[in-house]
Amino acid sequence: MSSPHCVIGIDTGGTYTDAIALDRSSGRVLAGVKTPTTPHDPARAIARSLENVLLASGLDPQKVELVTVSTTLATNALVEDKGAEVGLFVIGHDKRLRIPAADMRFIPGGHKARGVESEPLGMDFLIQGIAAMKGHVDAYAVCAMLAFEDPTHELVAAKAIELMDPRPVFCSHQASTRPGMEERAATAVLNARLLPVMQDFLRSIALSMQRLGLSCPVRIVRGDCQSMDLQDAVRNSSATVASGPAATALFGVHAAKGETALVVDVGGTTTDITLIKDGLPVVREEGMTIGSWRTHVRAVEMYTVGIGGDSLARVENGGLSLGPARVVPLSQIHLHLDGAALETMTRPEDWLGADLCAQCVQLAPGTEPKDDRVLRWLAEHGPATPVRLRQELGLAESSLEKTIARLQAAKQVITCGFTPTDALHVLGRLRLGDARPAMDGARVLAALLRLAPEAFCEHVLEKAHATIAATILTALGNREVGPALARFFNHSGPNELLDITVRVRPRIIGIGAAAPFLLPAVAARLGTDAIFPEHYEVGNALGAALMDTITKE
Known part of the structure; x- marks a missing residue:
C-alpha cells in the first residue's frame, strides 16, 4: 500500500x-x-x-x-536579546524615536502626500553616517517619511549602503504600507535585527x-x-x-x-x-x-x-507565588540527569526553602566548565541555590539571573524546583515522572505554610487556576467594556455598593498536554465549559x- x-x-x-x-x-x-x-x-x-x-x-x-x-x-x-546590531537611518523626520537601535542617524529628505518630494535626500549626511557605522553594526534599517507612497529615498539609501558596506539592509516600505513613522521604523529595525537569526x-x-x-x-x-x-x-x-x-x-x-x-x-x-x-x-x-x-x-x-506546567512555586513571607520563572519539575529530573547527579539533586530537604530560595542549579551532565565562573563553581562544589551562588561568587542578582538564563539555553545547567506538574504527581492525577522527589518537595514547602502536602498541592493548582482565569477575564473585559469596568471582574473582596458576577459565554478549547489538568477548573470559575478536541x-x-x-x- x-x-x-x-x-x-x-x-x-x-x-x-x-x-x-x-x-x-x-x-x-x-x-x-x-x-x-x-x-x-x-x-x-x-x-x-x-x-x-x-x-x-x-x-x-x-x-x-x-x-x-x-x-x-x-x-x-x-526576549534573549539575540540578533544583529542594527544601524538605523531615519529620513525626513527629526523627532526623537524610542527604538533600541545600536546607532541612529537623522537624514534630510522624505516625501509629502501624493509622493511629492519634501526635500532632496541628504547624501553627504547619509555617506558620513554609513562611514561612521561601518564595522560597528551587523545590519542596517532605513525608514523615510511617507516611503509607503514613494520609496525612492529608501531605495537610494539602501543602494548607497550596499556600495559602502555589504551588510543586509531592510527598508520600511518592504513591511509596512501605513503611516506611523515610529511604528514603521521599529518594524524595519526588527526585521534587520532578526535577519541573521532567521x-x-x-x-x-x-x-x-x-x-x-x-x-x-x-x-x-x-x-x-x-x-x-x-x-x-x-x-x-x-x-x-x-x-x-x-x-x-x-x-x-x-x-x-x-x-x-x-x-x-x-x-x-x-x-x-x-x-x-x-x-x-x-x-x-x-x-x-x-x-x-x-x-x-x-x-x-x-x-x-x-503560568504553565513548569512554573516555579515559591513560599515567601508566609504566602505562595507561582511563576513566571520556569524550572525543571522535581518529578522530571530523572529525564535530565544521570544516576550520580540524580542522587545529589533529588533531596529537596537539603536546599528547598534554604536561603528563602525555591530552586536549585545543577551542572548538566557532560558539561565542561571551561572559563565560566558559575560552571567552574558548580563542577567543584555541586548543586546550589542562586542565593548561595551570589554569595560565593560575589555576583549581583541581575547579573547571575542573566548568566543562569544563558547557561540554561545552552543546556549547560539545569534549574529545578516545585511546579504545578509536581503538584499533579503528588495528588496522583499525572503519572509522567517520578512522584517521590515531588512529594519530598511538597513536604518541605507545605511545612512552611503549616499545611499537609496534599493541601499545599491543591493550593498550588488553585493559584494556577485563579491566575489563568483572571487573565481571561481581564483580556475579554478590556476588549468588550474597557479597563475601568474590567477591574471589577477580578476584584477579590466585597464592594460596598456593587456586586458583579461575570460569566464567559464562549467555550474554552484546550491545547497542550497539561490542559485537561488545569482548564476544567478555570472554565468552572468562569461559568463555561472546557473541551479537548482530538490531538489537543x-x-x-x-x-x-x-x-x-x-x-x-
Whole structure:
C-alpha cells in the first residue's frame, strides 16, 4: 500500500517541539510526536521531530508535499536579546524615536502626500553616517517619511549602503504600507535585527530536510495566520513573532467549527489565549506591540500569562507565588540527569526553602566548565541555590539571573524546583515522572505554610487556576467594556455598593498536554465549559498542518 500524500506540521514550543503527519485527502492524522525543544539550537529539535514523525507514520519522504513550521524563534531572539546590531537611518523626520537601535542617524529628505518630494535626500549626511557605522553594526534599517507612497529615498539609501558596506539592509516600505513613522521604523529595525537569526535557522532546516530525503517546499506560519516561503521569512522575519499563537488560533478554527471560542494553550512556561470569533481568528490589523516597540506587524489578538506546567512555586513571607520563572519539575529530573547527579539533586530537604530560595542549579551532565565562573563553581562544589551562588561568587542578582538564563539555553545547567506538574504527581492525577522527589518537595514547602502536602498541592493548582482565569477575564473585559469596568471582574473582596458576577459565554478549547489538568477548573470559575478536541496534545502542530486548508476556506 503506497503512502498517502500528506503535509507535516511542526510547532516549536519552549518545552517540546511537536510534529504532526496529516493525510491531506482524508484529514486523518497519521502520527503525532513530541520531541524536547533545544533552545540553543531550535532547528536541531525540528530535525529530530521530522525524523521521529516520519518513523512513526511510516511515510515515504517523497510523498510529503509540504512542511509547515510554527516557530518561536523570533520571539525568543527578542526576549534573549539575540540578533544583529542594527544601524538605523531615519529620513525626513527629526523627532526623537524610542527604538533600541545600536546607532541612529537623522537624514534630510522624505516625501509629502501624493509622493511629492519634501526635500532632496541628504547624501553627504547619509555617506558620513554609513562611514561612521561601518564595522560597528551587523545590519542596517532605513525608514523615510511617507516611503509607503514613494520609496525612492529608501531605495537610494539602501543602494548607497550596499556600495559602502555589504551588510543586509531592510527598508520600511518592504513591511509596512501605513503611516506611523515610529511604528514603521521599529518594524524595519526588527526585521534587520532578526535577519541573521532567521537565515541560520532556515539554513539548518533545509540541511535537515535534505538529509532525511524531504524535497518538498517549506512554509512558515506568520503571526496573522497566513504563511510565507523561506525567502519571504528571511526578508520579513518580524511577521513570525506571533507564529506560535497563530498556530493556536488555526487549531481553534478547526475545532470551533464556526463558533466563537477561546483557545487556551497551556505550555510549560506560559499560557497563551487567542480568540476565535464566528469561526475566524481575530487579527490585530493596526499592528502588535512587541515589548515596548509599537510596530506594524499584523498578528492574531493574543494574551499571555507566565503560568504553565513548569512554573516555579515559591513560599515567601508566609504566602505562595507561582511563576513566571520556569524550572525543571522535581518529578522530571530523572529525564535530565544521570544516576550520580540524580542522587545529589533529588533531596529537596537539603536546599528547598534554604536561603528563602525555591530552586536549585545543577551542572548538566557532560558539561565542561571551561572559563565560566558559575560552571567552574558548580563542577567543584555541586548543586546550589542562586542565593548561595551570589554569595560565593560575589555576583549581583541581575547579573547571575542573566548568566543562569544563558547557561540554561545552552543546556549547560539545569534549574529545578516545585511546579504545578509536581503538584499533579503528588495528588496522583499525572503519572509522567517520578512522584517521590515531588512529594519530598511538597513536604518541605507545605511545612512552611503549616499545611499537609496534599493541601499545599491543591493550593498550588488553585493559584494556577485563579491566575489563568483572571487573565481571561481581564483580556475579554478590556476588549468588550474597557479597563475601568474590567477591574471589577477580578476584584477579590466585597464592594460596598456593587456586586458583579461575570460569566464567559464562549467555550474554552484546550491545547497542550497539561490542559485537561488545569482548564476544567478555570472554565468552572468562569461559568463555561472546557473541551479537548482530538490531538489537543499537539494542537499547534495540527494547526500549522491545517493552515493552507483553513485559510483557503
